[in-house]
Amino acid sequence: xxxxxxxxxxxxxxxxxxxxxxxxxxxxxxxxxxxxxxxxxxxxxxxxxxxxxxxxxxxxxxxxxxxxxxxxxxxxxxxxxxxxxxxxxxxxxxxxxxxxxxxxxxxxxxxxxxxxxxxxxxxxxxxxxxxxxxxxxxxxxxxxxxxxxxxxxxxxxxxxxxxxxxxxxxxxxxxxxxxxxxxxxxxxxxxxxxxxxxxxxxxxxxxxxxxxxxxxxxxxxxxxxxxxxxxxxxxxxxxxxxxxxxxxxxxxxxxxxxxxxxxxxxxxxxxxxxxxxxxxxxxxxxxxxxxxxxxxxxxxxxxxxxxxxxxxxxxxxxxxxxxxxxxxxxxxxxxxxxxxxxxxxxxxxxxxxxxxxxxxxxxxxxxxxxx
Numbered sequence: 001x002x003x004x005x006x007x008x009x010x011x012x013x014x015x016x017x018x019x020x021x022x023x024x025x026x027x028x029x030x031x032x033x034x035x036x037x038x039x040x041x042x043x044x045x046x047x048x049x050x051x052x053x054x055x056x057x058x059x060x061x062x063x064x065x066x067x068x069x070x071x072x073x074x075x076x077x078x079x080x081x082x083x084x085x086x087x088x089x090x091x092x093x094x095x096x097x098x099x100x101x102x103x104x105x106x107x108x109x110x111x112x113x114x115x116x117x118x119x120x121x122x123x124x125x126x127x128x129x130x131x132x133x134x135x136x137x138x139x140x141x142x143x144x145x146x147x148x149x150x151x152x153x154x155x156x157x158x159x160x161x162x163x164x165x166x167x168x169x170x171x172x173x174x175x176x177x178x179x180x181x182x183x184x185x186x187x188x189x190x191x192x193x194x195x196x197x198x199x200x201x202x203x204x205x206x207x208x209x210x211x212x213x214x215x216x217x218x219x220x221x222x223x224x225x226x227x228x229x230x231x232x233x234x235x236x237x238x239x240x241x242x243x244x245x246x247x248x249x250x251x252x253x254x255x256x257x258x259x260x261x262x263x264x265x266x267x268x269x270x271x272x273x274x275x276x277x278x279x280x281x282x283x284x285x286x287x288x289x290x291x292x293x294x295x296x297x298x299x300x301x302x303x304x305x306x307x308x309x310x311x312x313x314x315x316x317x318x319x320x321x322x323x324x325x326x327x328x329x330x331x332x333x334x335x336x337x338x339x340x341x342x343x344x345x346x347x348x349x350x351x352x353x354x355x356x357x358x359x360x361x362x363x364x365x366x367x368x369x370x371x
Contacts, residue, residue, distance in 0.1 A: 129149055
């Protein structure tokens with residue numbers, strides 16, 4: 001027989017609480033589940049007994065009786081990316097407002113790991129699952145819904161309308177970034193991002209190409225540097241590739257598919273003696289806090305990250321509780337955030353005037369846009 005550790009005591013039961021408070025088991029149950037039905041004086045006496053006895057509610061037993069837990073779950077795509085942790089914050093805020101807990105899982109871009117998380121969460125009987133999936137069209141997601149667990153897709157879209165989805169218009173976001181660079185006078189721009197199996201990358205590239213074409217620019221002067229992932233390391237590698245191009249073919253600006261790529265590109269450019277924006281202007285995507293806090297603050301296309309999460313949580317809770325729930329495909333609009341002093345910055349050719357000599361940006365180290 002295993003000896004009991006000194007000072008350790010068995011957890012108090014509902015029966016112990018009822019005896020200590022001098023009430024029935026039903027009264028203790030009401031205090032736990034329907035406190036508004038219990039007179040304040042009786043409720044106070046039961047709560048004091050719980051505190052004195054160190055009573056901890058057995059949530060597992062409650063879940064067995066109710067058939068569901070007081071929890072939501074979010075399966076994020078990449079915990080290393082602050083974008084997804086901000087989305088999770090929005091989900092958690094909405095969950096706490098409804099007195100729910102939140103499980104956070106990380107698929108790390110692996111469909112096998114994602115599936116393992118989803119199977120475990122179903123076993124936990126969570127009220128609903130929010131997910132940024134590896135593959136939005138996965139049949140496994142549909143199977144989860146058929147088994148009775150609501151699923152909302154976050155930061156992705158899906159072909160059919162059998163799911164609620166919450167996403168951002170990434171085609172518009174790509175257009176906003178490149179239109180801004182065009183306004184500043186750039187004539188050769190790199191789009192840094194990949195792999196193109198990621199829907200957001202494809203959409204942002206589509207918007208960038210549309211803006212470039214509508215400006216009448218040669219498609220070959222919008223260079224696509226494909227990366228293997230959306231990480232800082234891949235951004236640094238892209239910077240090395242750009243630096244290796246002949247000067248006449250080298251872009252003067254880069255639009256990165258996310259801020260992590262942009263930060264890596266910024267590190268590589270400055271670390272090898274280049275200047276931003278003097279040698280290379282950089283625009284990111286997501287507007288994470290690190291982008292603004294960088295040595296050279298990055299202009300970026302802002303997504304309402306916490307808004308995505310909170311809206312998705314509202315939808316999954318509505319689906320879990322409303323028998324007349326109707327699926328919605330919510331699309332947020334992105335916003336270009338330009339860091340000062342880029343507003344009004346123009347190319348050297350435009351900026352020259354009779355009272356000015358040749359203008360360069362060698363002394364302007366704060367902006368991430370401009371020349």
